[in-house]
Amino acid sequence: MSARKAELAENLARVEERIESACVAAGRKREDVTLVVVTKTYPASDVRLLAELGVRHVAENRDQDAAPKAAACADAELKWHFVGQLQTNKARSVAGYADFVHSVDRPKLVTALSAAAVRNGRELGCLVQVAFDVESGDVGARGGAAPDAVSALADAVAAAEGLRLEGVMTVAPLTGPYAGSPGQAFARLREISTRLRAAHPAANMVSAGMSSDLEEAVQAGATHVRVGSAVLGDRPRLG
Ligand SMILES: *Cc1c(COP(=O)(O)O)cnc(C)c1O
DSSP states (O other): OOHHHHHHHHHHHHHHHHHHHHHHHHTOOGGGSEEEEEOTTSOHHHHHHHHHTTOOEEEESOHHHHHHHHHHTTTSOOEEEEOSOOOGGGHHHHHHHOSEEEEEOSHHHHHHHHHHHHHHTOOEEEEEEEOSSSOTTOBOTTSOBOGGGHHHHHHHHHHSTTEEEEEEEEOOOSSSTTTTOHHHHHHHHHHHHHHHHHHOTTOOEEEOOOTTTHHHHHHTTOSEEEEOHHHHOOOSSOO
């Protein structure tokens, strides 16, 4: 085993232990939480090693990096999650490789993704990204729709050809009332998810939690945690 593969295996084992402990603490089953490894800024060779180590879900946040990586790893058994802010002119590219888009935050993007999915002959799983630090009608600095916009966006996704409404996602806010309290933000996301499922019962994905706050996310009911640096190492630059 290469040194890098051994390092990734060790990091993965540590993250796995954290998820398992968090599940035990929350009284949840381990299989109810999916680990999505965020590979942004790391090379396709790392993605391949992760696949060899049993990782099945990977995430990227920039199309220009993700598209070539997904192409280089097309033969690996991986689901690709797109988790970054998405310009409508990138929708077509993303629809070519992504299985899930976690960052749906405005009606224009729903329209663009739907057209792109149809054109690519693919179905895209979509999550509505919620921002807890924005006012009604705005999109947050790191993407995300205001909580009161979620329901209409979800309806739009559910009605769009080529898209499948899967659930909700958030990134713990750095500003606003929940700054420094990821658990509270995740609990609010869970409430939004519960309301969403009343209208769309199959939309049961709750994507929350990163390297620093995955325990809080599992406690609050996350079904998908998005973990980057704890598996791959600290990124040299903000990615
Ligand atoms: C980078 C990123 C993550 C992973 O963050 P880490 O702190 O490296 O675990 C999760 N979600 C999104 C949207 C990201 O951009």
